[in-house]
Amino acid sequence: MSLLSNILSRGVERIYPSCEDLERRLLQAPLRLYNGIDPTGPSLHIGHVVALKKLREFQGLGHQVVLLIGDFTAMIGDPTGKFSVRKTLTEKEVQSNMERYVSQIGKILNLEKTELRYNSEWLGTLSLRDIISLLSEFTVGQMIERDMFQERVRRDEPIFVHEFLYPALQGYDSVALDVDLEVGGNDQTFNMLAGRTLMRRRGKEKFVLATKLLTDPTGKKMGKTEGNMLALSDSPDDAFGKIMSWPDEMLPLGYELLTNQDMDEALGRIESNPKAAKEALAKEILEWLWEDGAGARAQESFTERFSKGKISGELPVVEVERGTLLSDAVISSGLVESKSQWRRLVRAHAVELVGGKTIDNPLYRADKNLQVRIGKSRFLQVVIL
Known part of the structure; x- marks a missing residue:
C-alpha cells in the first residue's frame, strides 16, 4: 500500500464525495486543509489527537495545514452528541481554556508550517443581515433530522434556536478559510x-475526511462525559494508568488511530499478550505526546505500584462519618466528578477495595477504614471519624 493510500484509509471512517476523487485531487497539487477545535475545556484530550495526527500526515506530504481555534463557536456550544443543551461559555472562560492548546498542538503538528487561525476573526464581525443570509441556506428540516435533536424530541427536551446556528457557523469557517x-x-x-454545501454553492468543491473515533467497546467516545477522558495535561503516571485501564477490546483501535505501527504485527501482539501490548501502547503514546522518557518512567512506576501489588506514595485521605455512602466520600475527594460517573464506574467493575472485593453496589456504605482503588491508577484512603 502506498503512503497516500495508507493516509486515506488508516483510521478513516468515510471520505466525501469519495476516496478516489480526493486521491486524484491530492496528486494534482497541494491542498489547503483544516481541522477546528473549540476550546470548551482547559486541555486537549486524546480524542483530539486522532484528527491532528491525520493533519500531520498530510503536512508531511507538503500540503498546507490550517489549525482553527473555534474561540467564537465555543461560546455557542456544539450540540453534536449532546442530548441536552451545552452550558454557554463566556469569552473569558474560552480565553482561559485555550491557553495550553498551542503548546499541546505543537507536540503533533509542525507549528512553523501550520497556519493558526481563530474564527472570531470573521464570525465576530458578521452583521445580523449576514447571519440571516447564512441561515437562509439551510432548512429547519435539515437541522432537526440530526440524531441528538430527534432524541431530544423523544425525551421532550428543549432544542434552542442558537443550537441550529452552530453547524451554519462551522460551515462558514470553510468559506472564510477557503479550504479544499x-x-x-x-x-x-x-x-x-x-461547510461543503456552502462551498459548492460558491463554486468550489470541498472534500471531507471523517476519521474513526476512539471509543470504548460500547461505542461511547472517550471523554469527560463518560468519565474516561485522557487529557494531555494529565501527569504521565495518570495517563499511563488510564490507558492501562482501557478494555483489551480497545487495543486494535488504539493502535490504528494513535500509532504508525504495522497493524498485522500489532494485532498479533495483542492476541498473544494483550497486557504487554497495552503497556507498549501506553509507553509509545506518552513518549510522543508528553516528553522523552515519560513513557519509560511511567511504565516503571506503574509496574512498581500495581503489577507487584504495591501502593507506593501517600494516598489522598478523606474523613467521613461511619455509614457514609462511599460515592459521597469519593466525589468529595475529587477523584470522581458526579454520581452518574460513579454509577458508570461501579457498573464497569472499576471500583474495588484494596486487598478486598469489587464494589458492585453504587449505594455501598463505608463502615470502617478503607483503601479504595478506582480504575487502575486512582486510590483513596477513607478514614472513619
Missing part, C-alpha cells in the same frame, strides 16, 4: 458537510 479539505471525527460529519 476538512478533517474531523465522524461525529462532526453533519457540521463538516454543512
Whole structure:
C-alpha cells in the first residue's frame, strides 16, 4: 500500500464525495486543509489527537495545514452528541481554556508550517443581515433530522434556536478559510458537510475526511462525559494508568488511530499478550505526546505500584462519618466528578477495595477504614471519624 493510500484509509471512517476523487485531487497539487477545535475545556484530550495526527500526515506530504481555534463557536456550544443543551461559555472562560492548546498542538503538528487561525476573526464581525443570509441556506428540516435533536424530541427536551446556528457557523469557517479539505471525527460529519454545501454553492468543491473515533467497546467516545477522558495535561503516571485501564477490546483501535505501527504485527501482539501490548501502547503514546522518557518512567512506576501489588506514595485521605455512602466520600475527594460517573464506574467493575472485593453496589456504605482503588491508577484512603 502506498503512503497516500495508507493516509486515506488508516483510521478513516468515510471520505466525501469519495476516496478516489480526493486521491486524484491530492496528486494534482497541494491542498489547503483544516481541522477546528473549540476550546470548551482547559486541555486537549486524546480524542483530539486522532484528527491532528491525520493533519500531520498530510503536512508531511507538503500540503498546507490550517489549525482553527473555534474561540467564537465555543461560546455557542456544539450540540453534536449532546442530548441536552451545552452550558454557554463566556469569552473569558474560552480565553482561559485555550491557553495550553498551542503548546499541546505543537507536540503533533509542525507549528512553523501550520497556519493558526481563530474564527472570531470573521464570525465576530458578521452583521445580523449576514447571519440571516447564512441561515437562509439551510432548512429547519435539515437541522432537526440530526440524531441528538430527534432524541431530544423523544425525551421532550428543549432544542434552542442558537443550537441550529452552530453547524451554519462551522460551515462558514470553510468559506472564510477557503479550504479544499476538512478533517474531523465522524461525529462532526453533519457540521463538516454543512461547510461543503456552502462551498459548492460558491463554486468550489470541498472534500471531507471523517476519521474513526476512539471509543470504548460500547461505542461511547472517550471523554469527560463518560468519565474516561485522557487529557494531555494529565501527569504521565495518570495517563499511563488510564490507558492501562482501557478494555483489551480497545487495543486494535488504539493502535490504528494513535500509532504508525504495522497493524498485522500489532494485532498479533495483542492476541498473544494483550497486557504487554497495552503497556507498549501506553509507553509509545506518552513518549510522543508528553516528553522523552515519560513513557519509560511511567511504565516503571506503574509496574512498581500495581503489577507487584504495591501502593507506593501517600494516598489522598478523606474523613467521613461511619455509614457514609462511599460515592459521597469519593466525589468529595475529587477523584470522581458526579454520581452518574460513579454509577458508570461501579457498573464497569472499576471500583474495588484494596486487598478486598469489587464494589458492585453504587449505594455501598463505608463502615470502617478503607483503601479504595478506582480504575487502575486512582486510590483513596477513607478514614472513619
